Amino acid sequence: MRIPHGSRILAALLAAPLLAGCFASGGNDDTSDGAKDGDGTRLRVALAFPPAEQLSPYGADATILSRLGVTEGLTALDANGTPAPALAQSWRQVDARTWVFTLRDATFQDGTRVTPAAVSASLGHAGEARPAPAALAGATLTVKPDGASGVRITTTAADPVLPLRLTSPSLAILAPKAYDAKGAANPVGTATGPFEITKLTGTESATLDRFDDYWGGRAQAAGVDARFIADGTARANALRTGEVDVAEAIPVAQAATLDAVTRKETATTRTTSLLLNARTGTFKDPALRAAARAAVDTATLAKGVYEGHADAGAGIYGPAVTWAAGKRTAPTGRATPGKPAGAAVTLATYDNRPELPEAAQVLKQQLEKAGFKVTLEVREYSRLESDALAGKFDAFVLARNTLLDTGDPVAALAGDYTCDGGFNIAQLCDKKADQAVKTAQGVADTGGRQDAAMAAEAAILGTDAVVPLVHQRVITGVGARVRGVLLDPYERTLVGTGTRR
Known part of the structure; x- marks a missing residue:
């Protein structure tokens, strides 16, 4: 077939x-408490x-x-x-x-x-x-x-x-x-x-x-x-x-309310980014995308909104991708920041991850300080995704596990930041970025593929269509009597054969 x-x-x-x-x-x-006849x-x-x-x-x-x-x-x-x-x-x-x-x-x-x-x-x-x-x-x-x-x-x-x-x-x-x-x-x-x-x-x-x-x-x-x-x-x-x-994705604001024994923090390959619509609207202009990127203070987000449970954005791949830092190169081809002069922007995000609306509110303030006029829209994710994929927003705050779909860093770039990408919320279609991703897709050697992925990351970041904000650590609430919960950095698993209470 x-x-x-x-x-x-x-x-x-x-x-x-x-x-x-x-x-x-x-x-x-x-053995779990309360088990009956081994069932x-x-x-x-x-x-x-x-x-x-x-x-x-x-x-x-x-x-x-x-x-x-x-x-x-x-x-x-x-x-x-x-x-x-x-x-x-x-x-x-x-x-x-x-x-x-x-x-x-x-x-x-x-x-x-x-x-x-x-x-x-x-x-x-x-x-x-x-x-x-x-x-x-x-x-x-x-x-x-x-x-x-x-x-x-x-x-x-x-x-x-x-x-x-x-x-x-x-x-x-x-x-x-x-x-x-x-x-x-x-x-x-x-x-x-x-x-x-x-x-x-x-x-x-x-x-x-x-x-x-x-x-x-x-x-x-x-x-x-x-x-x-x-x-x-x-x-x-x-x-x-x-x-x-078991409760997944505990908000950082609630972390301190849980007993230490029930609070499990896991470094993940999830990065929260600001995606700028490169196809239509205000951020079709590379100079205004550059202005937005220059306005963002990622350290404030990591320390304030995420209360230290995240690292400031370094790239599309964060610290949990252990090989990335040593291979990262500077973004290439960035435009000179322009003057927003009151340019209107609709910024959207979702509330399933509680930190995102707060992060979006801080970004709104930072962008407005730089001269943009920002309208903020927050919905539940399932009611927002189709509009985001259709390019109906100028900017979007997304928490994305970069190795979620395949575990392959190149596949993540192809899906999110190329002309034919199926999850291209940034609406990016850049010839140099596409070519860098295509080159990386053809590399078989593990180390060489990682090098090529980082070269592609540099080309994508150079468009300023994506601004990495923070690299998240996920907090999972696990009852004191529960055993065997799968705290997976790739966020693919939670409950398995050995999970019990």
């Missing part, structure tokens, strides 16, 4: 419960983002599916950001354009087997999705069964990072019955992870039960009761009062 070229929006995060030993956990491995107790989890597309794996909801241990792909990211086995137990490169992935013995949650035909069809549906997943940006794949347990994937051009690309949560493998006649995917009871969705109540909650036939072993928790709580203070309160066992 042929997968056409595509690119996709912010999203999502492949469940990798087998990585429970790779990331820091919420505690030791003692475990249920976990209560508060998530920040409600489903935007009825839990379709092709959009932002892939994050939910992955963090709750529902979906998996052929490969997963390990702690070093390299591909690790998931539904594929091994793989080999036949030639520059061909790879064969050997499947493990696994079962879908509907009781059918994970077969080469089912995997090929599932990846085919992902490629046919519109918009297509960001992991497929710049790639055209042909996927076919290879014998009784293999899948052969052929690319039209050499793709040195294909196993890394396949870690994307939006490339999760689902059973054949998950797909309707139009190719829409329904993960309820059709995935392969340790937990199976049994009920979804709109954007309020989801019920998950343990999938006892999971190939990686029976989960210790009997199930997960997930609540979607967009308000960060409410998430923190729910943890503090014992209503939930």
